[in-house]
Amino acid sequence: MSRDLSDLVDLVARARAGDAGAFEALFRSLQAGIYSFIRGQVREAELAADLTQQTFVRAWESLPRLRQEGAFVGWLHRIASNLVRDEVKSGHARLEVAASDVLGDPPGVDLAPGPEEQVVSQGLRTAVWEALDGLPAEQRSAVIMHHMEGMSVTEIAQAMKCRPGTVMSRLARAREALRRKLSSYVEDSDAGM
Amino acid sequence: MPECDRIRKQLSYYAVGGVRGGAHARVERHLASCAACRAELTALERTGALVTSVGPVPAPPGTWEAIRDQILDRPRQALPRPARRSWRVAVGVAALLILALAVAFVRPFRAPQPPIAVAVELEADDTDTPATIESHLSAQWSAPLADEAAVGLRLSELGGS
Numbered sequence: 001m002s003r004d005l006s007d008l009v010d011l012v013a014r015a016r017a018g019d020a021g022a023f024e025a026l027f028r029s030l031q032a033g034i035y036s037f038i039r040g041q042v043r044e045a046e047l048a049a050d051l052t053q054q055t056f057v058r059a060w061e062s063l064p065r066l067r068q069e070g071a072f073v074g075w076l077h078r079i080a081s082n083l084v085r086d087e088v089k090s091g092h093a094r095l096e097v098a099a100s101d102v103l104g105d106p107p108g109v110d111l112a113p114g115p116e117e118q119v120v121s122q123g124l125r126t127a128v129w130e131a132l133d134g135l136p137a138e139q140r141s142a143v144i145m146h147h148m149e150g151m152s153v154t155e156i157a158q159a160m161k162c163r164p165g166t167v168m169s170r171l172a173r174a175r176e177a178l179r180r181k182l183s184s185y186v187e188d189s190d191a192g193m
Numbered sequence: 194m195p196e197c198d199r200i201r202k203q204l205s206y207y208a209v210g211g212v213r214g215g216a217h218a219r220v221e222r223h224l225a226s227c228a229a230c231r232a233e234l235t236a237l238e239r240t241g242a243l244v245t246s247v248g249p250v251p252a253p254p255g256t257w258e259a260i261r262d263q264i265l266d267r268p269r270q271a272l273p274r275p276a277r278r279s280w281r282v283a284v285g286v287a288a289l290l291i292l293a294l295a296v297a298f299v300r301p302f303r304a305p306q307p308p309i310a311v312a313v314e315l316e317a318d319d320t321d322t323p324a325t326i327e328s329h330l331s332a333q334w335s336a337p338l339a340d341e342a343a344v345g346l347r348l349s350e351l352g353g354s
Contacts, residue, residue: 032248032249049253053259130245145244153210168206168210169211170209176237185243186236
């Protein structure tokens with residue numbers, strides 16, 4: 001996911017001023033990342049969809065209190081994290097997630113692959129999510145934010161309320177574990193080159 | 194081989210950009226001469242690329258419409274936290290206002306008659322310091338026994354008679 005920071009800042013400023021169209025543009029740009037981030041933490045697809053909605057609704061309500069437009073992405077993830085944490089505390093959700101749950105079709109979801117997605121096989125998709133499932137939650141979140149959402153280490157550190165060095169460490173350990181779990185795919189891609 | 198073991202421990206950090214300075218230079222020097230470690234670094238980099246290629250899972254269709262309905266129905270002025278804060282502030286201000294009005298209303302009725310009599314007696318007996326006595330009488334108005342100087346004057350006057 002590539003985001004132009006100046007575009008993002010402009011959209012956030014307009015949304016903060018009450019422009020629902022600008023907020024919709026922000027949603028279109030960030031929804032898949034937020035949904036995946038939440039799906040990486042809760043088991044039920046419907047719950048993840050509901051928490052995604054709540055995340056954006058709360059962001060809309062709280063936007064006037066956001067001081068730095070550039071911090072929007074990390075701030076949005078913090079809102080999502082807090083909602084997930086509250087849900088888990090209430091006993092309605094579990095933090096662990098199974099790949100089949102992530103990839104299973106939630107009600108009303110059309111998972112027909114787009115042109116880009118056709119390149120990635122369903123087998124690889126399942127293998128990656130299964131491998132992610134085996135990671136500690138903090139490593140999994142860091143990997144989803146970095147590799148699937150394209151967030152920088154600084155943005156992830158803001159979202160996870162930790163130092164950039166801690167994010168690096170989580171990413172490095174996750175990379176080692178994923179390299180072992182996905183070795184057959186890594187070697188396949190090696191042979192194909 | 195021991196050098197390979199040391200480098201391998203740092204390779205995943207190197208792959209994510211987490212190795213800097215002298216350690217970075219050491220890893221680079223080693224990689225230039227070690228094919229096995231280069232292959233391992235390549236595998237780590239491809240692992241990252243594989244995860245990136247999968248990409249995020251999109252939210253279900255209709256998610257935006259549901260959000261839009263909620264944000265249009267719930268204007269920001271109706272936020273729970275600020276609303277609650279405003280309510281508390283309003284109650285606090287109202288309480289202070291009532292208290293101030295009560296004090297202003299009740300105070301005139303607290304004026305007791307006896308101090309006036311004391312004032313007359315003191316004025317009559319201590320004509321040298323009328324201003325001092327008057328100020329002490331003012332203090333007596335709300336708390337007759339709190340002004341020790343005025344009480345002392347009264348006692349000395351009683352003792353002298």
